[in-house]
Amino acid sequence: MDILTITAILGAILLLLLAGGLWIGATLMVVGYIALDIFSPAPAGSLLATTLWDHSWGWALTALPLFVWMGEILFRARLSEDMFAGLAPWLDRLPGRLLHVNIVGCGVMAAVAGSSAVTAATVGRMSLPELKSRGYSETMAIGTLAGSGTLGLLIPPSIMMIVYGISAQQSISRLFIAGIVPGLLIMGLFMGYVMIWSAFNRDKVPAAAERLPLVEKLRRSRRLIPVMLLIFAVIGSIYGGYATPTEAATLGVFGALGLAALSDALSWHTFTESLLAATRTSCMIIAIILGAAFLSVGMAFLGIPVTLAEWVSGLGLSPGMLLALLTLIYVVLGCFLEGASMIVLTTSVALPMVVAAGFDPIWFGIYLIVVVEMAQLTPPVGFNLFVLHGMSGRDMWTVTRASLPFFALLVLGVVLLAIFPGLATYLPDLMLSR
Template sequence: MISDPLILSIVIVIIMFTFLLSSIWIGVSLILTGIIAMLIFEHNLPPTLSIFDKIGDLLASSMYDSLNSWSLAALPIFILMGEILYKSSISTRLLNGLTPWLSFIPGKLLHVNVVACSLFAAISGSSSATTATVGKITLDELQKRGYSKSLALGSLAGSGTLGFLIPPSLIMIIYGVLSNVSIGKLFMAGLLPGLLLATLYSIYIMIASRVDSSVVPVEENKYTINDYLYSLKDLFPVFTLIIVVLGSIYGGLATPTEAASLGVLGAVILATYFKSISIDILKNALLNTIKTSVMISFIIVGAGFLSHVVGFLGIARAISEFIGAMGLSPFMLIVIIGIMYVFLGMILDGISIVVMTLPIVLPIILFAGFDPLWFGIFLVFMVELSQITPPVGFSLFIIQSISGEKIEYILKATLPFFLLMIVAVVLITVFPEIVHFLPQYMTAK
């Protein structure tokens, strides 16, 4: 009988990769992996019911637990907003308006993903919603204009994860509740690291465009002051919509879900103002919203079921306890825990990672002398990494559904941004003041 948690983990990952590479639907692959793991390692499960009763009960409960979340209600609404902006001419107008302003920056419109994801992250608090909405608006437009598909996909995958780091953030709320850390301070602490990560992405895009000029189309346009002023008529309505949605959240006037509804209303008003909306556009936007939302929900169900199976087999807890017993130095401990979270990100969704490991990991972190506020931001970075770590990287799956590209191509495009995220983790570890500055500054005031 196999009971070693490391061996269990390796077997589960091999099974999962086998299914995913066989072109079976992602949600089905995750569910099948969980079922097979339960059948193989039945001896590790509580001997209360027959194995098939256990599978049925666990699948039903995990489906309910995964989807019974009010925070998920914002997801389809934000996707609908993005669909309306995309199906009408508003997304084209946005990029047309940004073109003169970004023309002098190396990489030009490739920075749109970084800027748009940073702004939308502050609206939705969801990595999935950020990636899906911005991807719907930008990917086709960038490809039509001759920009590098690889760099567009990679920047979207990396920037989409900012939905967890730039407040409001669901992961920060969960961590704050479980660790008894102020959620308000967590929100403030996440802002500078989020901007740091976005800046690293933009710097990489600048360097990549200098090294390989083919990633950006050749444009000989010279823009005048009138061009800059004229572009404002395309930018002003869209930025007004963003300010209204953001302002309603930060002003305490609306929840993210209510703000998403406000955003849909604003998108319809803008599309009507620009005379670029019709019944067919609305119908297609609704149908695509349903398809994307169901796809994401199916993946969430599959990941939720697999997370429950991993929990039943005791893998996450066993690995956490093993690390805690190694007696490492504080910084070596952080390195090992970081590697553990990257590995767990291959088989668990972000919320499950936090909930299943924090009761074991947090006491070890506190004993080693690390600040729980800082560790909260570190943990959010680890969850972000899990979003673009195969095979359970939600952002990768969402981008695959939007772009139609093979997962191997998306992984290759995402790798530089994955490494940049690790660089950001190293920076906040070496310079924890990046995390503490805003909470200390606001407290001092």
């Protein structure tokens, strides 16, 4: 039986198990075991044990649950209320006015939570009712939240960056630094679109509120400023070389606990609730990483990555066409898989191809995460669409239609990254040269 036929069989088994509702991590392990036990002479049981052990511990992996816990603590610390009250006075004079609160608020929350769905849910919980009561377009309110919620994957500290760093064996610190400029670029594209939209839809943007003096703006932002300082401390400690991602995550957890205590949001109930939520999320992601690691071993024994790479090379694609093909594949995968699964499942195959085409692995990580952001907005498994469908009460088609302009802006972001790779590589290279 040739490799392409075996690959098709394994792919069909993978889809059937996922459609049957089996956990993603377990599905990947089952498919990997079938690949080794049926299609190769390798000892599947021994390889399963050694692979799970080798990939279940490591210094880089310890940063993941800590950053997840940091986000869960601040998620329960009334951050959404503080965010709207703190940002609104500063953004009310921009064209589009308080719609920018969704974008900037998601950018701030992204640096806290590292999760797309949590980012959209936290900001939307307060902003959707506020914007609706003030007469803003509900379509734009939903669209800005759907698009900006994806920033949770890109702006460091990002859980997806940790997943990619572990899967591709790349520096998580460099990935965090590489995500700063592209994250700000995506935010700028979103804000620019809102400004242009508001110029053509003045009747859908309420008048500005009364201008506030600087002292009053600072007073209303008093609870948000400590969160911003915590974010700068976490990212700054990594960029300055004072802490590893794990040490910075530890700093973030203690800082988040301190802020929650100061805001009277820390109780034994919220402490245990945040810890259990972080444990569930971390175990889910780590199970996917372990399952994908074992499946990668099975694929390697069968020679599937090499065969696919040779097949793609035989197509004679230029680097640009290769990226276009990969982007299309990832968008299709995003219709059925969530972000972590997409990254760990495809990295072992895609990374050698893009490196052979001359692309930097750190740059590819940022590109991949932006493409995964696009997948958060593709039905039927776009997590941000599900979140906003539940929060807004609107049907999935309405939410999807509202997010389309922001999907297009993410496509533009990918194009800009491909044309100007320095957007992702300049800061990490600068950090490396210091």
